[in-house]
Amino acid sequence: MDFKLLLQRAIDIRNKYSVFEKQKTGKEWTNLNLMEGFVGDVGDLMKLVMAKEGVREIPDVDQKLAHELSDCLWSVLVLANKYNVDLETSFLQTMDELEKRIESELKE
Numbered sequence: 144m145d146f147k148l149l150l151q152r153a154i155d156i157r158n159k160y161s162v163f164e165k166q167k168t169g170k171e172w173t174n175l176n177l178m179e180g181f182v183g184d185v186g187d188l189m190k191l192v193m194a195k196e197g198v199r200e201i202p203d204v205d206q207k208l209a210h211e212l213s214d215c216l217w218s219v220l221v222l223a224n225k226y227n228v229d230l231e232t233s234f235l236q237t238m239d240e241l242e243k244r245i246e247s248e249l250k251e
Contacts, residue, residue, distance in 0.1 A: 178218075181219070184215050
């Protein structure tokens with residue numbers, strides 16, 4: 144799937160959550176709430192990675208790992224959108240910088 148389509152899908156789902164939150168609690172999540180949710184997802188992801196590495200036992204770990212990675216990606220896409228970060232451009236620039244740094248280190 145194209146990056147822009149992934150981003151739009153994440154935004155569409157976030158908009159549906161906003162409606163849901165307003166109906167349930169009278170207000171939608173703030174950017175801080177979104178980040179708190181992401182941190183919780185990263186914690187869940189850590190437990191699943193531990194299970195994959197044999198440190199914990201979690202049933203259906205592969206399915207849960209795929210789900211949690213997707214949750215984390217969704218959070219990153221939504222937060223980037225909320226903070227007006229062109230994530231596609233930034234990601235490509237960051238990868239170029241990392242590649243140059245690695246190539247420079249390998250030459251030494």
